[in-house]
Amino acid sequence: MLYIAVIIFAVLLGLLLWSLRNSTTSRQGAFPLEDAGGSNLQYFPQIHQALAIEDRRFLLAHGGAKMARTVYRERRGVARDFLKALEEEFDHLMRLAKVIAVLSPEVETLQEFERLRLGVIFRCQLLVIRTRLAFGAPSLPQVTAVGDRVSRLAVLMETAMKELGERAALATELASANNRGDVDFA
Amino acid sequence: MTSIDNFAWALSVALQCGLLGILFYRRNRIPFPIFTTYVVAALLQSVFEWAIYHLWGFNSKRTYNVSWTVQGIVTVLRSLAVLEVCHVVFQGYRGIWMVISRTLSLLFVVVASAAMLFGNPGLRILEADSALGLALASAVVGLFLLSRYYEVTPREPMRSMAVGFFLYSCFVMLNDSILGTFLASYLLLWNFLGVLAFIGSLLVWCWALWHALPQTEGGPDLLPADVYRRVSPGVNLRLRALNERLSRFVRQPAERPRV
Numbered sequence: 001m002l003y004i005a006v007i008i009f010a011v012l013l014g015l016l017l018w019s020l021r022n023s024t025t026s027r028q029g030a031f032p033l034e035d036a037g038g039s040n041l042q043y044f045p046q047i048h049q050a051l052a053i054e055d056r057r058f059l060l061a062h063g064g065a066k067m068a069r070t071v072y073r074e075r076r077g078v079a080r081d082f083l084k085a086l087e088e089e090f091d092h093l094m095r096l097a098k099v100i101a102v103l104s105p106e107v108e109t110l111q112e113f114e115r116l117r118l119g120v121i122f123r124c125q126l127l128v129i130r131t132r133l134a135f136g137a138p139s140l141p142q143v144t145a146v147g148d149r150v151s152r153l154a155v156l157m158e159t160a161m162k163e164l165g166e167r168a169a170l171a172t173e174l175a176s177a178n179n180r181g182d183v184d185f186a
Numbered sequence: 187m188t189s190i191d192n193f194a195w196a197l198s199v200a201l202q203c204g205l206l207g208i209l210f211y212r213r214n215r216i217p218f219p220i221f222t223t224y225v226v227a228a229l230l231q232s233v234f235e236w237a238i239y240h241l242w243g244f245n246s247k248r249t250y251n252v253s254w255t256v257q258g259i260v261t262v263l264r265s266l267a268v269l270e271v272c273h274v275v276f277q278g279y280r281g282i283w284m285v286i287s288r289t290l291s292l293l294f295v296v297v298a299s300a301a302m303l304f305g306n307p308g309l310r311i312l313e314a315d316s317a318l319g320l321a322l323a324s325a326v327v328g329l330f331l332l333s334r335y336y337e338v339t340p341r342e343p344m345r346s347m348a349v350g351f352f353l354y355s356c357f358v359m360l361n362d363s364i365l366g367t368f369l370a371s372y373l374l375l376w377n378f379l380g381v382l383a384f385i386g387s388l389l390v391w392c393w394a395l396w397h398a399l400p401q402t403e404g405g406p407d408l409l410p411a412d413v414y415r416r417v418s419p420g421v422n423l424r425l426r427a428l429n430e431r432l433s434r435f436v437r438q439p440a441e442r443p444r445v
Contacts, residue, residue, distance in 0.1 A: 002363045005363035012323050016352060019334045101336070102279055102337070105280050
């Protein structure tokens with residue numbers, strides 16, 4: 001039992017130090033919420049084709065093994081860059097969603113947990129894909145699944161933004177009505 | 187009890203009185219009423235236990251029962267004080283506070299139950315004390331993790347107060363685990379180290395509460411509706427584009443060609 005207690009203490013201390021250290025650095029490394037560049041999902045068809053089995057078979061048949069190897073290595077690099085960009089996009093959406101949650105007077109616990117779950121699964125899948133790419137294995141189904149995570153988060157975001165917009169609009173209407181004396185709060 | 191035990195005991199009482207003085211003088215008892223109650227209860231416990239040890243002896247059955255009952259009350263107050271610190275950290279954020287308070291309460295109950303379930307059944311009181319220490323330490327870590335997740339940086343003195351609770355709770359867990367392993371041979375040292383750990387936490391709290399808690403601005407205001415009206419369509423358009431692209435994406439089984 002003593003060893004378990006010591007291990008638990010070490011884990012908790014590590015988590016505490018990590019959370020304290022990152023609480024000051026995470027803001028500095030965060031990109032602005034207004035960053036509204038184009039979505040990386042527009043490059044999905046190209047990535048899809050670059051990793052497609054038919055494309056590689058064609059290269060192997062018409063360009064030879066050496067050329068196929070070179071092209072395949074380069075395409076894996078492109079896929080890695082794409083995943084990095086996708087991760088940044090996911091992080092951006094997550095941060096936006098968190099800011100909305102922090103500024104909302106009412107937050108749904110289930111939605112928050114759903115987003116947390118999406119984030120954890122997204123990170124795990126990204127790790128699996130990167131590992132597979134590093135070892136040279138194609139990973140199309142996983143890339144699709146990561147795209148799905150971004151999409152599901154986007155749906156959550158849309159709902160949250162709409163609700164917050166409605167609430168803010170209602171608050172403004174009430175405030176202006178109160179200024180005009182139209183609303184009796186008694 | 188040896189003279190060094192008595193010295194540690196006296197130092198602990200003096201620091202508790204000092205902390206109470208700071209809480210009242212700096213008016214920090216107003217934002218932290220439960221924490222103030224906890225310090226008062228801990229001070230009364232110190233004096234009360236010193237009295238019963240001298241009256242009934244350290245190894246008496248009556249001493250054992252009474253001191254663990256008092257310890258139980260103080261531990262409950264400590265748990266509430268941790269919850270109070272969490273509340274002060276997130277008091278301006280009504281929405282996420284509901285999520286965080288539920289999450290931390292659930293974490294506390296689950297960790298405490300699991301620790302008691304898998305503990306030594308022959309040492310129930312000790313296991314309960316250790317389990318609550320572990321649960322409180324986990325709740326403090328949960329607080330910092332969630333504050334990092336939501337990018338709400340805990341200000342001073344809440345940050346140091348929480349760290350003080352974490353250190354003391356972890357020490358309680360470790361100290362109880364060592365006592366559970368070595369039992370009688372460790373009993374006197376267990377008591378002495380427990381007092382020392384409490385002194386350490388008292389020093390952290392005294393340092394944290396030395397300055398008055400700055401007046402809060404009542405939390406962040408909601409953004410005006412027109413900002414949302416301007417931002418929302420753009421974000422929604424982008425999110426819809428994400429969905430449309432994804433829906434066009436065709437799943438394809440992976441197969442590696444022989445290169």
